Amino acid sequence: MNRFILAIIYISLLPILATVILAAKNYRKSGKSIKAFSWFIFLSGFIQFISSASPWIFANNMPFLHLYVAAGLPCLVWFYKTVLDGFISSRIMWGIAVAFLVFTIINSLFFQDIFHFNSYALFAEALIIIILALFTFMFLLNNTMRETGIPDIKSITWINAGLFIYYLTCLMLYYFGETLFSRYSRELLNYTWLFHDIVSMVMYCCFFIGLWKRSKTPSI
Amino acid sequence: METIKNPVYIDVLIPLMVIIFIIGVGVVLLYQHFQKNLFIHKLKQETLKANYHNDLLRSNIKAEEEERKRIAQDLHDEMGAVLSIMRMNLVLLEQQSQQTNVSLTPGLENVRKLTENAITSMRNISHRLMPPQLETFGLVKTLEAVARQISESGKTVIQIHAPDQMPDLQWGIKLGLYRIVMELINNTIKHSGATQVTIDIHSSNDQVVCQYTDNGKGINKADSGNGLGFKSIEGRINAMNGFFEIDTVQGHGFKAAIRIPLVPLQNGGV
Numbered sequence: 001m002n003r004f005i006l007a008i009i010y011i012s013l014l015p016i017l018a019t020v021i022l023a024a025k026n027y028r029k030s031g032k033s034i035k036a037f038s039w040f041i042f043l044s045g046f047i048q049f050i051s052s053a054s055p056w057i058f059a060n061n062m063p064f065l066h067l068y069v070a071a072g073l074p075c076l077v078w079f080y081k082t083v084l085d086g087f088i089s090s091r092i093m094w095g096i097a098v099a100f101l102v103f104t105i106i107n108s109l110f111f112q113d114i115f116h117f118n119s120y121a122l123f124a125e126a127l128i129i130i131i132l133a134l135f136t137f138m139f140l141l142n143n144t145m146r147e148t149g150i151p152d153i154k155s156i157t158w159i160n161a162g163l164f165i166y167y168l169t170c171l172m173l174y175y176f177g178e179t180l181f182s183r184y185s186r187e188l189l190n191y192t193w194l195f196h197d198i199v200s201m202v203m204y205c206c207f208f209i210g211l212w213k214r215s216k217t218p219s220i
Numbered sequence: 221m222e223t224i225k226n227p228v229y230i231d232v233l234i235p236l237m238v239i240i241f242i243i244g245v246g247v248v249l250l251y252q253h254f255q256k257n258l259f260i261h262k263l264k265q266e267t268l269k270a271n272y273h274n275d276l277l278r279s280n281i282k283a284e285e286e287e288r289k290r291i292a293q294d295l296h297d298e299m300g301a302v303l304s305i306m307r308m309n310l311v312l313l314e315q316q317s318q319q320t321n322v323s324l325t326p327g328l329e330n331v332r333k334l335t336e337n338a339i340t341s342m343r344n345i346s347h348r349l350m351p352p353q354l355e356t357f358g359l360v361k362t363l364e365a366v367a368r369q370i371s372e373s374g375k376t377v378i379q380i381h382a383p384d385q386m387p388d389l390q391w392g393i394k395l396g397l398y399r400i401v402m403e404l405i406n407n408t409i410k411h412s413g414a415t416q417v418t419i420d421i422h423s424s425n426d427q428v429v430c431q432y433t434d435n436g437k438g439i440n441k442a443d444s445g446n447g448l449g450f451k452s453i454e455g456r457i458n459a460m461n462g463f464f465e466i467d468t469v470q471g472h473g474f475k476a477a478i479r480i481p482l483v484p485l486q487n488g489g490v
Contacts, residue, residue: 084254086257086261087254087257087258087261088250088253088254088257089253089257092253127239127242127243127246128246130243131242131243131246131247131250132250134243134247135246135247135250135251135254138247138251138254139254142258144258144261144262171239175232175235175236175239176232179231179232
């Protein structure tokens with residue numbers, strides 16, 4: 001792997017670090033939805049740093065990815081549940097989370113074991129997040145909702161935008177990844193993962209702005 | 221038919237279309253669910269708003285009635301006493317002037333009469349603001365007294381029909397119904413030219429029902445909601461969670477039905 005790609009991979013950790021610190025700093029003062037989202041930030045921060053350090057400690061860091069996917073989506077569903085509370089039934093939201101959890105466990109046990117890339121679970125996760133993010137944009141743009149006043153709306157909009165950009169890109173990457181790998185050179189595949197890291201940076205920058213813009217008054 | 225030779229179309233594009241379809245269906249389903257909940261949410265908000273307005277109306281009417289009661293009491297206790305003393309003094313002066321042969325008599329007599337008029341007017345005002353019989357003798361007796369007074373004038377005859385055993389109504393309902401009936405009588409006398417008014421009051425199925433009929437010229441039903449009097453009636457009925465219905469055709473008299481539930485009201489009624 002050339003030094004440029006390696007540099008990008010390590011630079012992409014900086015926004016994650018900044019976001020984790022900001023989320024931890026503001027956690028007590030945050031509203032319900034930002035608190036729920038902070039747990040996703042803590043989880044993703046922990047997994048990202050462990051997996052970045054893992055090449056020196058572990059031979060294969062794929063088990064962390066399996067753990068990240070299995071725990072990450074329920075955290076994000078929890079975040080969306082608090083945002084859409086009262087308008088989308090909690091049963092639907094928890095139903096999605098539980099169904100995904102069951103799917104990812106089955107996938108890790110029987111189809112793509114924990115030492116292999118869990119593309120199916122990542123694909124399903126991206127699909128769910130894209131649906132939720134697109135719907136949340138519609139929800140946030142609804143006139144009645146704007147009149148009612150959604151707590152932390154600016155933060156939620158930035159966070160949702162970050163999730164949408166990242167997971168839409170990921171969906172395309174997972175989708176075309178195999179085609180690229182089978183039909184073109186491995187180097188091109190490396191560049192696609194470089195692109196993934198850049199998009200990840202964009203996502204964490206959106207998260208950082210969202211947490212930064214968090215409304216000053218904590219919602220109850 | 222031309223066949224697609226490049227397998228990329230089958231491997232890539234068709235599954236991609238399926239993915240976009242899944243995303244689209246997912247978003248649409250969530251949006252449908254949201255629309256349903258949004259409607260329920262709006263309905264709840266409207267109900268809360270309506271309840272708030274009713275509470276506000278109730279408390280306004282309650283405050284208004286309390287104020288009327290206070291004014292009536294003050295007029296009776298203070299003004300009444302002062303005017304009575306004035307009258308007594310004037311009578312005394314009248315007697316004294318007769319003794320000293322000073323001709324004060326016509327003037328004093330005039331003042332006495334004016335004072336007596338003032339006392340009568342004050343009593344009438346006081347009774348209109350808060351009829352004392354309502355609290356003591358109840359709604360039916362009070363309305364019968366009003367009907368007698370108006371019927372004596374000869375222009376309009378008012379008949380009250382009520383069962384002998386009427387349940388004891390809450391003060392708020394009693395006062396509200398009295399004000400509504402008075403407003404209707406007032407409208408009949410002022411605008412309808414009716415010679416006959418019938419008021420039927422009875423209670424059934426946990427509600428008190430009042431049916432008001434006159435043989436006047438009636439009103440245009442479309443215009444009935446525009447007057448301040450009708451707005452006041454509707455406001456009072458809403459505050460008592462009641463129901464108000466008008467049946468009138470221009471030139472064929474006026475009919476109104478008022479139904480007020482006899483359940484305990486919030487804030488103790490008005």
